[in-house]
Amino acid sequence: MNATDKRSTQEIVAASRSDSSIWTVMIVDDESDNLRVIARLLNFLGAQVVTAASGAEALNMLTRITPTFILSDLTMPQMNGWTLLDKIRENPETKDIPIIAITAHTMWGSKRSVMSSGFDGYISKPFGISTFLLEIQRCLASAGAGAVYR
Numbered sequence: 001m002n003a004t005d006k007r008s009t010q011e012i013v014a015a016s017r018s019d020s021s022i023w024t025v026m027i028v029d030d031e032s033d034n035l036r037v038i039a040r041l042l043n044f045l046g047a048q049v050v051t052a053a054s055g056a057e058a059l060n061m062l063t064r065i066t067p068t069f070i071l072s073d074l075t076m077p078q079m080n081g082w083t084l085l086d087k088i089r090e091n092p093e094t095k096d097i098p099i100i101a102i103t104a105h106t107m108w109g110s111k112r113s114v115m116s117s118g119f120d121g122y123i124s125k126p127f128g129i130s131t132f133l134l135e136i137q138r139c140l141a142s143a144g145a146g147a148v149y150r
Helices: 009-020 032-044 055-061 079-089 110-116 129-143
Strands: 024-028 048-052 067-074 099-103 121-124
Touching: 009 032, 009 055, 009 110, 024 032, 024 055, 024 110, 048 055, 055 079, 067 079, 067 129, 079 099, 099 110, 121 129
Parallel strands: 024 048, 024 067, 067 099, 099 121
Antiparallel strands: none
């Protein structure tokens, strides 16, 4: 939690819970443990969650569902998060879906690189619950209600 947000984790979870019941979240990660942990947290908050083990699987799923936002790992086999981002932004039907990178890429400059490539947010692994939820809230607020709540 940063200095500008003095809310407790309980307050952040409560605020997220009131919003998340209308979320449909797509999580894209090739690590099943990551998928399971993130999905459980978001399910606990009331969100509907779909998971994909690769960028290619995520693109296929996007033909059937429109998530409120996508959480995507960057390093995956078959199709990585960078390519997934490009393909989603190329499609007029999916280009406005907020995409948040969730990654172990935490070297100096990683966040700047991720954000400048077009991701709407950046969450580094491992993450704390409050940091995770605050970044999602920030990204959704930046995207505007019209583009977020589908």
